[in-house]
Amino acid sequence: xxxxxxxxxxxxxxxxxxxxxxxxxxxxxxxxxxxxxxxxxxxxxxxxxxxxxxxxxxxxxxxxxxxxxxxxxxxxxxxxxxxxxxxxxxxxxxxxxxxxxxxxxxxxxxxxxxxxxxxxxxxxxxxxxxxxxxxxxxxxxxxxxxxxxxxxxxxxxxxxxxxxxxxxxxxxxxxxxxxxxxxxxxxxxxxxxxxxxxxxxxxxxxxxxxxxxxxxxxxxxxxxxxxxxxxxxxxxxxxx
Amino acid sequence: xxxxxxxxxxxxxxxxxxxxxxxxxxxxxxxxxxxxxxxxxxxxxxxxxxxxxxxxxxxxxxxxxxxxxxxxxxxxxxxxxxxxxxxxxxxxxxxxxxxxxxxxxxxxxxxxxxxxxxxxxxxxxxxxxxxxxxxxxxxxxxxxxxxxxxxxxxxxxxxxxxxxxxxxxxxxxxxxxxxxxxxxxxxxxxxxxxxxxxxxxxxxxxxxxxxxxxxxxxxxxxxxxxxxxxxxxxxxxxxxxxxxxxxxxxxxxxxxxxxxxxxxxxxxxxxxxxxxxxxxxxxxxxxxxxxxxxxxxxxxxxxxxxxxxxxxxxxxxxxxxxxxxxxxx
Numbered sequence: 001x002x003x004x005x006x007x008x009x010x011x012x013x014x015x016x017x018x019x020x021x022x023x024x025x026x027x028x029x030x031x032x033x034x035x036x037x038x039x040x041x042x043x044x045x046x047x048x049x050x051x052x053x054x055x056x057x058x059x060x061x062x063x064x065x066x067x068x069x070x071x072x073x074x075x076x077x078x079x080x081x082x083x084x085x086x087x088x089x090x091x092x093x094x095x096x097x098x099x100x101x102x103x104x105x106x107x108x109x110x111x112x113x114x115x116x117x118x119x120x121x122x123x124x125x126x127x128x129x130x131x132x133x134x135x136x137x138x139x140x141x142x143x144x145x146x147x148x149x150x151x152x153x154x155x156x157x158x159x160x161x162x163x164x165x166x167x168x169x170x171x172x173x174x175x176x177x178x179x180x181x182x183x184x185x186x187x188x189x190x191x192x193x194x195x196x197x198x199x200x201x202x203x204x205x206x207x208x209x210x211x212x213x214x215x216x217x218x219x220x221x222x223x224x225x226x227x228x229x230x231x232x233x234x235x236x237x238x239x240x
Numbered sequence: 241x242x243x244x245x246x247x248x249x250x251x252x253x254x255x256x257x258x259x260x261x262x263x264x265x266x267x268x269x270x271x272x273x274x275x276x277x278x279x280x281x282x283x284x285x286x287x288x289x290x291x292x293x294x295x296x297x298x299x300x301x302x303x304x305x306x307x308x309x310x311x312x313x314x315x316x317x318x319x320x321x322x323x324x325x326x327x328x329x330x331x332x333x334x335x336x337x338x339x340x341x342x343x344x345x346x347x348x349x350x351x352x353x354x355x356x357x358x359x360x361x362x363x364x365x366x367x368x369x370x371x372x373x374x375x376x377x378x379x380x381x382x383x384x385x386x387x388x389x390x391x392x393x394x395x396x397x398x399x400x401x402x403x404x405x406x407x408x409x410x411x412x413x414x415x416x417x418x419x420x421x422x423x424x425x426x427x428x429x430x431x432x433x434x435x436x437x438x439x440x441x442x443x444x445x446x447x448x449x450x451x452x453x454x455x456x457x458x459x460x461x462x463x464x465x466x467x468x469x470x471x472x473x474x475x476x477x478x479x480x481x482x483x484x485x486x487x488x489x490x491x492x493x494x495x496x497x498x499x500x501x502x503x504x505x506x507x508x509x510x511x512x513x514x515x516x517x518x519x520x521x522x523x524x525x526x527x528x529x530x531x532x533x534x535x536x537x538x539x540x541x542x543x544x545x546x547x548x549x550x551x552x553x554x555x556x557x558x559x560x561x562x563x564x565x566x567x568x569x
Contacts, residue, residue, distance in 0.1 A: 084342065
């Protein structure tokens with residue numbers, strides 16, 4: 001089991017696409033967003049630089065969770081590697097558990113890279129605030145890792161790629177990653193997964209308190225995604 | 241049962257309760273209306289090397305999936321070492337090389353084989369496994385950069401990474417050239433000689449003929465023959481008769497069509513090739529008809545011809561059975 005986790009982490013870190021899309025891309029995007037919004041001083045109640053540090057970190061984490069899980073799982077189901085693993089003494093859940101564990105390891109560099117750029121841009125937090133923010137973002141990533149697993153079992157590789165892109169882009173847009181919606185759309189958008197995830201990060205950043213409703217909603221998403229992943233995983237095993 | 245990581249001898253493997261490696265009891269698998277596997281019963285015994293033959297779509301892969309617990313039978317039961325297939329796999333008693341066994345990309349060959357060794361309850365040393373599979377030289381290569389034949393050998397290494405009692409190989413030599421295939425079977429033979437039970441599916445009949453000590457033939461979801469290669473060839477009852485006719489004999493080759501027991505006749509130039517149900521009668525009739533055959537040879541047919549014959553017989557029997565059914569209405 002630990003050998004499989006180690007292998008999964010190793011191959012994720014070796015993958016150039018991962019490095020570009022999950023680590024470099026959010027960091028570069030951060031500097032672009034900050035300069036694009038250079039006229040404004042604050043967004044959603046925090047400074048521009050702080051706002052985008054959180055939303056670019058979540059972009060990286062969600063991207064890493066969705067692509068490393070969804071794309072790989074669907075590819076490995078097709079190639080037969082997932083089947084081959086079922087013929088080892090590894091417990092049945094081992095494959096998915098290793099995938100989620102490796103996601104958790106690969107999202108950390110994405111978070112740290114954005115933090116580093118944020119710091120260089122002048123974002124200052126106390127040591128405990130950095131830790132709290134990093135921890136919150138890291139833990140929140142598991143929700144999207146579960147969604148990634150569910151998507152990986154939802155369809156064949158050629159269909160999964162566009163599904164992942166659409167889900168990813170929709171969630172980012174509604175989640176306030178690029179800009180904040182106003183009016184009635186905001187009322188709806190603020191309950192979408194990435195928006196809640198960003199909100200959680202911002203609360204950790206500013207030391208405010210998260211509302212019970214928001215906390216319940218994000219836990220609700222976690223439960224739904226895990227249940228969906230478990231259901232699709234079982235369906236896949238029956239089909240052999 | 242815990243044993244040392246060393247190679248066991250055949251005698252050691254035959255402990256109490258190991259009288260049957262695998263058993264299918266009236267196993268059927270239906271996919272909607274299609275009966276992929278239809279009432280198969282069979283037992284595999286320790287130390288046997290068994291070939292599983294059948295045309296594409298005969299039910300080989302479905303049977304292997306059920307043997308390994310990847311699919312549940314619609315009816316009947318499958319046991320491996322007296323328990324469920326899953327239990328046998330968890331206990332490390334089965335090593336498997338699947339036809340469609342994809343490999344994990346972005347890792348080195350050694351890393352992947354190391355993983356297989358460590359996950360097996362009685363895994364071998366990784367260097368030993370690499371050496372046996374003949375992939376020591378490519379151990380540091382990335383898995384995604386291998387040729388088809390090299391990939392097969394990596395799969396083989398995964399199947400033999402630990403001390404398993406049964407090795408299942410689904411079309412193991414697909415994509416290998418002749419030399420690679422011979423090398424592969426030499427290694428496989430060593431596995432069998434170590435007392436392991438080997439089950440392999442193949443469509444290379446000469447592999448079944450030369451390696452297996454038991455051949456199972458499946459056709460349209462049913463087990464239609466089970467015996468040694470020699471028995472199956474004998475069951476087909478066919479013999480090949482061939483000879484040359486000298487041009488000066490002025491023989492009327494058309495007369496050959498009237499020979500008894502003929503199942504096929506092929507005349508090319510002055511060479512005559514005949515398949516016969518009763519070679520003795522055919523040969524006697526050749527002389528009686530006034531032919532003077534030169535270089536007469538009577539040989540048994542290969543497993544391939546036997547295979548075609550018995551599957552053809554099965555098709556004919558099925559057809560007349562369904563006709564009889566129609567007529568009875």
